[in-house]
Amino acid sequence: MARRVIGPTGSRRRRWRFLCTSLAAIAALVFALTASATGPIGTASGFEDDDGNLAATACSTAMDWNCFSPVTWTGTAPYQNATKVVNGWNFTGLTDAQATTSDTGFAGGIKQDVNCPTLKNGKAPNKDDLKRLYIAFKTVNGHTYLNLAWVRIPQNTVNSSTHVGFEFNQSQTACPAGSAPLVQRTAGDLLFVYDFEGSSSGNATLTVRKWVTSGACEISQDTAPCWGPAQDLTASGFAEAKVNATATALDAVSIGSGSPAIASPGQTLGISEFGEAGADLTAAGIFSPGVCAAFGQVEGVSRSSGNSGQAAMEDLVGPGHINLTNCGEVKIIKHTNPRGVNQDFGFTSNLAGSQISCTTDTTPASFTLNDNGNTTADSTANTEDCTNVPIGNYTVTEGADPSGFAFDSLSCTATGSGTGGQDGTVAKQANIAIVAGGDTVTCTYVNNQQLGAIKISKTNSKTGNALAGATFSIKSGGTPISGSPFTTDVNGEICVDNLPFGDYSVQETGAPSGYAIDDSTAHTVTVDNNAKCSDSPYVGETASFSDTPTSDIQVRFRDGGSGTTSATISCDNTTGTTSTTGTTGWDDTTTVTGIHAPTTVTCTINIDP
Numbered sequence: 001m002a003r004r005v006i007g008p009t010g011s012r013r014r015r016w017r018f019l020c021t022s023l024a025a026i027a028a029l030v031f032a033l034t035a036s037a038t039g040p041i042g043t044a045s046g047f048e049d050d051d052g053n054l055a056a057t058a059c060s061t062a063m064d065w066n067c068f069s070p071v072t073w074t075g076t077a078p079y080q081n082a083t084k085v086v087n088g089w090n091f092t093g094l095t096d097a098q099a100t101t102s103d104t105g106f107a108g109g110i111k112q113d114v115n116c117p118t119l120k121n122g123k124a125p126n127k128d129d130l131k132r133l134y135i136a137f138k139t140v141n142g143h144t145y146l147n148l149a150w151v152r153i154p155q156n157t158v159n160s161s162t163h164v165g166f167e168f169n170q171s172q173t174a175c176p177a178g179s180a181p182l183v184q185r186t187a188g189d190l191l192f193v194y195d196f197e198g199s200s201s202g203n204a205t206l207t208v209r210k211w212v213t214s215g216a217c218e219i220s221q222d223t224a225p226c227w228g229p230a231q232d233l234t235a236s237g238f239a240e241a242k243v244n245a246t247a248t249a250l251d252a253v254s255i256g257s258g259s260p261a262i263a264s265p266g267q268t269l270g271i272s273e274f275g276e277a278g279a280d281l282t283a284a285g286i287f288s289p290g291v292c293a294a295f296g297q298v299e300g301v302s303r304s305s306g307n308s309g310q311a312a313m314e315d316l317v318g319p320g321h322i323n324l325t326n327c328g329e330v331k332i333i334k335h336t337n338p339r340g341v342n343q344d345f346g347f348t349s350n351l352a353g354s355q356i357s358c359t360t361d362t363t364p365a366s367f368t369l370n371d372n373g374n375t376t377a378d379s380t381a382n383t384e385d386c387t388n389v390p391i392g393n394y395t396v397t398e399g400a401d402p403s404g405f406a407f408d409s410l411s412c413t414a415t416g417s418g419t420g421g422q423d424g425t426v427a428k429q430a431n432i433a434i435v436a437g438g439d440t441v442t443c444t445y446v447n448n449q450q451l452g453a454i455k456i457s458k459t460n461s462k463t464g465n466a467l468a469g470a471t472f473s474i475k476s477g478g479t480p481i482s483g484s485p486f487t488t489d490v491n492g493e494i495c496v497d498n499l500p501f502g503d504y505s506v507q508e509t510g511a512p513s514g515y516a517i518d519d520s521t522a523h524t525v526t527v528d529n530n531a532k533c534s535d536s537p538y539v540g541e542t543a544s545f546s547d548t549p550t551s552d553i554q555v556r557f558r559d560g561g562s563g564t565t566s567a568t569i570s571c572d573n574t575t576g577t578t579s580t581t582g583t584t585g586w587d588d589t590t591t592v593t594g595i596h597a598p599t600t601v602t603c604t605i606n607i608d609p
Contacts, residue, residue, distance in 0.1 A: 038062065039240040041250055041278045045145035047089065049278025050243040052202050053249040054149075063089055065134055065149055065276070066252040069266070073254075079104070080321040088417055089147075090324075090438060093253060094133045094300065096317040097308065098153050100122065106313040110302070112165060113219060113226045115185050116175035117313065124315035127160040128302035129153045133317045134253060134276075135166070137297060137324055138292065139417065142289065142391060143282040144326045144563055147205075148192060149301065150275050151251060158271040159198040163303040163311060166192040166296035168324055181319055183297055185211045190286065194241060195306070197274055198271060204246030205278045208286060219310060231284070234277075238284035241277035249274045256557070267466045274581035284327070287437075292355050292388040316482030327355075327504040328434035330573040331442040332384040332396055334369035338498075341370040341449050346399035351386055358386040391434050398428040398445050405447045415575055451526035453497035454504060454542030458488045461546040462597070466492025469512035470547060475505040475522075485509055495533035497540070502527060506543050515547035516575070516596045548596040550576070555603045556586040571603040 042049040048056055048064040056064035068091045071082040082093040097103040100123060107118040123129070134149040150164045168190040175182045197202040207230040209218055217226035232238035251274065252266030267288035281287040299318035303311040334345050351364040360366045364386055371382040401407055412420030412430055418439030423429035430443040454474065458467045470488045474481050474496060479506070486494040507522040523543060531540030553576075557567040569590040570580060576595035583589040592601060 011347050024485070033037055039160065040237070041280055043093055044143070044280065045140050045147075045278060047138075047145065047147055049147050049276055050240040050242040052244040052274070052276070053247070053272070054250075054253065054276075056253050059087070061134075063087055064518055065136075066250070066266070066563060068093075068134075068136075069252040071253060071255075081318075082512050083255040083321075085416075085538065086396060086478070087137045088436065092135045092298065092320055092322050094135075094298075094318045094320045096130055096132065096300075096315065098131045099129060102459070103129070104316045106301075108312070110313050111310060112191065112301070112313060113222050115225060116179035116182060116508040118178050118315065119182075124302060125304075126153065126156050128304065128314040130164065130300060130302050130315050130317050132251075132254070133164075133166070133300040133324065135324075137437070139326065139391070139438075142332065143280055143316045144287045145278060146192075146281050146324070147278045147434060148194065148196065148276065150406065151269060152273055152302075153274055154270050154550045156389045159200075160272055161198040161305070162194070162196045162243075162272070162275065164194040164275070165301040165313075166194070168192075168322070169297040169299075169319075170295055171291075172296060182299065183319070185225070187225075188293065192277075192279070193303070194229070194277055195276060196241075196272075198272070198404055200245050200472070202243040204241035204243055204275055204277065205232065206239040206241045207232050207234075208279075208284070213579045217404050221227075225457035229494065231531065233279050233284055239277055239279035241275065243272055244269065244274040246271055255322075261598070278295045287326040290390045292325065292390060294325035294327065294388065295322060297324045298324070299533060312488055313481070317383075323438050324357040326391065328389045328391070328416070328437065330384075330386045330389050330394065330396075330432055330434070330443070331440070332367075332369065333444040334371050334382045335374075335444060335446045336371045336405070337446055337448045338345075339376070340371055340374045342370065343402055343405060343449075344368050344370050345402065345445070345447065347384070347394040347396060349394065351389065351394055351396070353390065355388045355390075356386050357388050358384055360384045360471060375587055389434050391436065394432040394434070395423075396430045396432065396443060397426065401447065401599045404450045406450055408448045410443060410445050411442060414439065414441045417439065450501045450528075450530055451497065451532075452499050452501060452526055453495060453533050453535075453538075454499065454506065454527065455489070455533070455538060455540060455542050456486075456494040456506065457542065457544045458492040458494075459544070459566075460506075460515070460544045461548045466490070467515065468492060469513050470508060470515075471510035472545075473505075473507050473509050474500060475507075478505075495538075495540075497531065498535045499527050508545055508547075514550055514551050515583075516594060518548055520544050550594045550596045551605070552576070552593040553595065553601060554583075554591045555605065556583055556590075557607070558586045558589045565608055567605050567607040568609055569599055569603060569605050573601055576601070 039050045040049050044480035055067035059067035073080040073082045080095045084091045105122050107120050108118040132151040136147040169183050171183045171186045171578035173184040193207050204284040208229045209227045213225045214227040238304045249269045250266050299320050301313050302315040385429045416439035418441045419433045432441045458470045468490050471485045504525050505522045511517045555569050559565045573592045576592040579591045
């Protein structure tokens with residue numbers, strides 16, 4: 001084996017070798033420090049948005065794209081999407097076909113100003129062939145920060161430029177056939193354009209423009225509707241951007257479930273295959289405090305060249321669903337116990353402003369909810385759903401209890417950074433905070449219907465013993481309640497509960513066999529006490545009735561054999577029922593049935609009248 005001579009200790013050759021080694025080590029250290037550096041936008045947002053890689057120093061203190069790993073990819077490959085929330089950052093990932101003529105792109109020469117452009121299948125140029133897009137946003141200290149990233153296929157040269165448009169749409173109106181699944185653009189839609197000219201520094205620019213329906217266009221010869229004049233976010237200090245122009249980058253975002261998930265530790269991206277940017281939308285005036293903006297769809301477009309609307313559009317990634325907004329949502333739900341009672345409940349709130357949109361009414365300062373007909377689900381009638389609620393603090397208060405109801409509970413749940421809960425002093429007041437765009441706070445009020453019971457007792461007026469088999473009707477407002485008429489049990493009782501507070505009419509309609517009704521009039525029973533039949537001791541309403549036992553007499557006359565005598569019989573009956581139906585073998589018969597004490601019956605037999 002040949003020996004390598006580097007010179008004796010202290011020689012010029014050896015000193016030069018050590019010097020080169022030291023410089024290389026210093027350079028490596030400087031690169032490492034530079035690679036993990038974060039600009040002012042990333043420092044403020046807590047996201048490493050311009051280091052040209054996806055690896056975070058520590059996800060708990062400074063986010064980066066790999067902090068979202070693992071994710072779940074859904075949809076039909078290769079066109080899929082993934083969503084996730086980590087440390088308050090809302091992530092959306094979109095995948096695309098790669099290096100294939102079946103990839104979705106744009107018809108030849110289509111420019112960015114064309115609304116609902118014609119789509120076609122075809123292979124994009126190598127430098128414009130995108131395979132993934134990443135979007136993440138979060139509100140920090142009242143500022144909405146948006147992070148964007150693209151991944152493209154392996155490049156033929158490390159100096160390949162790239163130009164990517166990220167379009168955010170507000171509308172849900174689909175474009176016609178040939179342009180689907182794109183949506184119609186509306187005033188205020190956003191287009192961010194990421195331009196990298198292939199420099200070894202990796203520096204890139206991020207510009208933004210809004211869709212306008214009148215006024216100047218970015219392309220002076222175009223007329224509105226069009227993309228308005230571009231705003232350079234990087235030059236004005238509202239954004240920062242970087243491409244991995246000097247080192248490979250490990251992409252672990254794809255790790256997870258579903259195609260195109262890859263195995264740990266992820267996919268290594270070559271030089272200039274990854275770019276990222278971070279922007280402060282609030283500082284840039286794109287999102288204004290107190291003015292709501294909401295975008296529900298996003299797509300990515302590679303452009304042939306330059307930061308110009310004249311460049312032809314090439315590859316299409318997406319579209320995908322997103323909820324990029326600087327406002328939140330407040331839901332107020334009314335439940336009765338038991339569910340579904342038809343009763344209005346009044347509420348007041350300080351939710352105000354023309355931009356707030358509520359489902360129940362247009363004046364959320366005062367609204368009414370009713371749980372009528374609901375069992376386990378909710379309806380528009382029992383839900384006040386307010387969207388476009390600006391960041392801020394709000395209160396919602398339920399009014400006085402309607403008659404027959406009592407307030408039971410108030411509970412709130414929140415997604416995102418928002419909060420909601422019951423006020424510590426005013427039990428019916430919900431304190432709600434919308435902290436960041438996309439926050440949703442849902443507060444549910446429960447009121448117990450005041451329900452009572454009526455217990456009817458039936459006895460023998462002579463002995464005091466319980467009587468079974470007596471029937472009673474119970475009416476509310478002149479209408480029999482469910483189950484009426486009711487029959488006394490072996491204990492001589494009827495008990496009916498789950499009765500809303502109010503007046504009820506109780507009337508005996510039938511006595512047991514061998515008894516007569518003592519009182520057949522209707523009696524009013526007022527239910528105004530919470531009670532159940534199962535209560536021990538029972539504390540509901542009561543009503544007592546008695547029946548008197550009955551007896552029968554029969555008086556009969558018969559000719560003694562002469563065949564010449566006859567008679568008439570009459571009884572001075574006041575309580576029983578008289579019948580003159582004959583008895584076989586007797587000339588005249590009078591029967592009195594149903595006689596009940598106290599009474600005296602006198603019968604007179606008039607012979608040969």
